[in-house]
Amino acid sequence: MDFVNLRKTGDSWEFATEADLEDFVWANLKELFGLIPLKRQYYVKGQICDILALKENKQLVVLEFKNAEDRYIVQQLTRYYNALQEVKPLQDEIDYQQPISLIAIKPNFHRDNFTDKKYNHLSIEFFEFVVLADGFNYYLQINNLDNGKFSKIEIPHQYRESNEDIPLPSRGLMNRLAKCSSEQQEGILKIRKKVLSFDKRMEEMSSAISFRYGNGNSKTSKLCAEFYFDSKGVPIIFLWLGLKNNSSDRISRARIWTDWQGNALLEGYVPSGIGAKMNSYKKTLSNRLKIMNEVAENKTSTFQEKYKHMNQYFKDRNRISRKFNNSEPLTYEERKLLEIDANKFCIVQGGEKLNTYKFDHYDSLNGLVEVALEKWRKRL
Structure with missing residues (x-):
């Protein structure tokens, strides 16, 4: 890879996005894990696996990445395991007589993750990662929490300020947020920051009741996300995702339910408006x-x-x-x-x-x- 986007948060460093982390690990699977790359963002029975890889003996390994704390990664890996066991795709490359190995990679693990893993019978390994700075050089260090072993590799980096090119929320958005709960306010501002910092081409386009994100507002522009506020001021999130429950390459505007605690559902597709x-x-x-x-x-x-x-x-x-x-x-x-x-x-x-x-x-x-x-x- 030519470079990876890194950003500084406080006194530490992190990958700018989860996609940057996945890109880097995919390019260095052999050196970091001794694995052979197989598939990325692989769809199987309604699930999308970050990375499928192989050991030398054709044993399947599933890797799931998080660039922040997530309490449900064990459940997510369990769903991947179930879908892969039922469908058994790529049988020419994979030996399904061997157990599927599951790997979770995060900057830190919540105590609930360890509880979930303790009572799960599947083969799940926890790897914690950190970005280390040494003068002008940066390294990804991955620690296996099960056996204490670690691997380390230099990151060809590009520096990004955590607030680079992110405009302050408009008065219109702040007026809308004032009527929301604290959980909704925090969730919307986090998503807004994540979306706007993803790519310099990402723009924020506002109207009286909607705030859209994409590369402009022309007929040929591509949209990514939207916050829509109904007549009572309740925020609704829309994301441009694949049809057929996000399994298709065809993209449409999907309405998302969330409890504002990290859980979400793709409820259906609404081409425009709020979905009366x-x-x-x-x-x-x-x-x-x-x-x-x-x-x-x-x-x-x-x-x-x-x-x-x-x-x-x-x-x-x-x-x-x-x-x-x-x-x-x-x-x-x-x-x-x-x-x-x-x-x-x-x-x-x-x-x-x-x-x-x-x-x-x-x-x-x-x-x-x-x-x-x-x-x-x-x-x-």
């Missing part, structure tokens, strides 16, 4: 969730009302299940409806035992932003 139909649909399902919880607690007044609500619930459930089985995006409310223990109401279905769904894991909001940035850069 999706808003109405989510509100309807939210009301039905409330009703079904009341039914479960026997708070409905009559048997006829209970029967009507249960019938409607099973219609919703069957429709949402078909979407889920077809790997279509589900809204947050659709997931919550599927999580209801339907077997409590199986009398409506003639006593048939029904599948119970449980969605413990969500996408990483930071990860979805990273994917949108990479897709934006490839489209330029």
Whole structure:
């Protein structure tokens, strides 16, 4: 590689973006890990693996990168493992008779990561990395937290100030943020900084209710992200991601649900505006969730009302299940409806035992932003 973007934060150094970290490790897999590069950003059954690599004996290794703290990396690697075991792609290159090795690479690990790993039976290794400065030279040092071994390699670098070319938020954006919660304010400003510092061609374009990010506002410009504020001032995030639940190379404007704690979902695609139909649909399902919880607690007044609500619930459930089985995006409310223990109401279905769904894991909001940035850069 000719150079890697580094930036200084306080007294330490870091990669400017997660993509810069991944690029550098991909180019130096053999020296850092003794691995043979296989695939990058590899899509399998709704999952996108950062790097697939091989040991000399064709054993598959999956590497997942984070440029900041992330509490859910073990769950993410587990999903990759499950998808790869079910599909078993690239069988000419990979020996699936051997166990799949999983590697998490981060600047630091939260104690929850170690708890998750302790009770996970898969082969998962934690590698902590740090960027070291020695005069005019910079190095990536990667430490294996399981055995204490480390590797070190020089980084051909390009220096970037952490706030380089990032304009202060406009008065319009600050007025919108003033009506948001502290978690929403922090989340929006972090994403804004990440997007604007990604590439010098990235611009911020504002209107009364929307703040878009891309390389200009002409018909041929490519957009990457957007903050949209509804009539009540509630912020909604849109990212330009692949169709078919982000598995397609065709890009569209995707509406993102987040709890502002790092969890996120791609709920669907909205070409323009806020998605009034999706808003109405989510509100309807939210009301039905409330009703079904009341039914479960026997708070409905009559048997006829209970029967009507249960019938409607099973219609919703069957429709949402078909979407889920077809790997279509589900809204947050659709997931919550599927999580209801339907077997409590199986009398409506003639006593048939029904599948119970449980969605413990969500996408990483930071990860979805990273994917949108990479897709934006490839489209330029």
